[in-house]
Amino acid sequence: MKNTNHQLPLPPGNFGLPFLGETIAFLRDPDFVTKRQKKYGNVFKTNLFGLPTIMMLGADANRFIFSQENQNFVIKWIDSALVLLGSASLVTQTGTTHQKRRKLLSQAFQPRALASYLPSMVEISNLYLQRWEKMGQLTWYPEIRNYTFDVACKLLVGTDVNNDTHFAELFEEWCNGLLTLPIRLPGTKFSKALKAREKLLAKIEDIIRQRQQQPSSGQDVLGLLLNAKDEDGSNLSIEELKDQLLTLLFAGHETLTSALTSFCLLLAQNPEILAAAREEQEQIGCEGELTSETLQKMTYLDQVLKEVLRFIPPVGGGFRSVIQTCEFNGYSIPQGWSVMYQVVTTHQDQSIYKNPETFDPQRFSVDRAEDKSKPFSYVTFGGGVRECLGKEFAKLEMKIFAALLLRGYEWELVPGQNLDITMIPLAHPCDGLKVYFRPRV
Ligand code: HEM
Structure with missing residues (x-):
């Protein structure tokens, strides 16, 4: 809704220190949002990463933000992320360019393409499960990151990075710069990340050029994108492909690392749910091959995974720039400011979820379907045109x-570790989830 009445008040809140605003508290304090929600309500102002920002909490706010993309709001990345992701990345593109590119890239995520990725996912999962069995005791979060990175590299760019630790290290260095201040001084996280970006792009370019020599090889996202044409009949340029692939490699493994680590943690903490999930696997037949059909039968596992992503969403929220002054809940949302939607607070809203602080996969059963009570109540994957x-x-x-893990393995939390969840860079247990890992007897 356009605001023609400029007398509307700004939301309550505090801008904090000059320049830094409340950025440090936002990055360090896991209760940053809830503390302010208690004090100010569901809409409040703050200052983050050098910009006045309005936090908008709850399903209605999500709907408002997601349905106004390119009208009142446009995607906003903090300066460091914007530079590191690159201007040709889908996540930084806007308007019709974004729309066209999204259509083109989505070809790689259609059901037929997904079905073709299944065998590689099974193969790499089994490889890692066997590796962890040999280790016996491990810190799971970094191990799961290696696993998701291997899957991403294999299925996105057709490369086995199993033995290329340098590629993974460069990636980690690049990721470390995403949520920092963009200070280009030697030794800063940002400078290191910029160097890592150059090296990563050079490696990706090598991979693309090799693939251009053998265009038909491999069923993966790069293969599809090399052949994909936009509405004008043109292919993606190498420069754009490099940014798009870097983005997909990032988006395709950091989030999943968080999600899978949370699954392992929450099932270890909830043995009755683990037993029920395992029972479902046994009914389907633990020895049987994993196919699209068998996966479809795992309806309880669907609920468990959905609840994992509600309970510990990997991505806490997202920023947008206000491109036109508008009004929300009687407050002015001024042009030039940022807004942020919040996944965690939406998923902890008692008016949507019964006992939201309880891990309860049954809330997503057909009878209860708590997320269906209001649109935009379940926003793990965002919403609208940028979902x-x-x-x-x-x-x-x-x-x-999850299915392979439940079928073949047992895991137990090592005592005395810090299991609190930190959200930086994405949700994960502070000590990285230390476990004893063994085959099921
Ligand atoms: C966008 C979450 C996995 C690719 C997003 C957004 C969220 C999200 C919340 C929207 C950000 C915003 O509104 O600003 C997740 C979670 C994942 C996951 C929780 C895993 C559990 C993946 C994977 C890929 C991927 C596996 C690719 C292989 C993308 C891309 C976008 C995106 C390209 C940008 C879409 C656009 O701007 O049009 N993701 N994601 N994500 N995600 Fe994911």
Whole structure:
């Protein structure tokens, strides 16, 4: 709704320190939002990453933000992320360019393409499960990151990085710069990340050029994108392909690392739910091959995974720039400011979810379907025209990993570790989830 009445008040809140605003508290304090929600309500102002920002909490706010993309709001990345992701990345593109590119890239996430990724996902999952069995005790979060990165590299760019630790290290260095201040001084996280970006792009370019020599090889996202044409009949340029692939590699594994780690943690903490999920696998037949058909039968596992993503959403929220002054709940939302939607607070809203602080997969049973009470109540994957492009890829990989784990293995939390969840860079247990890991007897 356009605001013609400029007398409307700004939301309550505090801008904090000059320049830094409340950025440090936002990055460090896991209760940053809830503390302010208690004090100010569901709409409040703050200052983050150098910009006045309005936090908008709850399903109605999500609907408002997601349905006004390109009208009142446009995607906003903090400066460091914008530079590191690159101007040709889908996540930084806007308007009709974004629309066209999204259509083109979505070809790689259609059901037929997804079905073709299944065997590789199973193969790499089994490889890692066997590796962890040999280790016996491990810190799971970094191990799961290696696993999701291997899957992403294999299925997105057709490369086995199993032995290329340098590629994974460069990627980690690049990721470390995403949520920092963009200070280009030697030794800063941002400078290191910029160097890593150059090296990563050079490696990706090598991969693309090799593939251009053998265009028909491999069933993966790069193969599809090399052949994909936009509405004008043109292919993606190498420069754009490099940014798009870097983005997909990032989006396609960091989020999943968080999601799978949370699955392992929450099932270890809820043995009765683990037993029920295992019972479903036994009914389907633990020895049987994993196919699209068998996966479809795992309806309880679907509920468990959905609840994992509600309970500990990997991505806490997203920023948008206000491109036109508008009004929400009687407050002015001024042009030039940022707004942020919040996944965690939406998923903890008692008016949507019964006992939201309880891990309860049954809330997503057909009878209860708590997320259906209001639109935009379940926003793990965002919403609107920028909803996660890899949502089905993510769900498939999670399900394969979870099913194989439940079928063949047991895990137990090592005592005395810090299991609190930190949200930076994405949700994960502070000590990285230390477990004893063994085959089922
Ligand atoms: C966008 C979450 C997995 C690719 C998003 C957004 C969220 C999200 C919340 C929207 C951000 C915003 O509104 O600003 C997740 C979660 C995942 C996951 C929780 C795993 C559990 C993946 C995977 C891929 C992927 C596996 C690719 C292989 C993307 C892309 C976008 C996106 C390309 C940008 C879409 C656009 O701007 O049009 N994701 N994601 N994601 N995600 Fe995911």
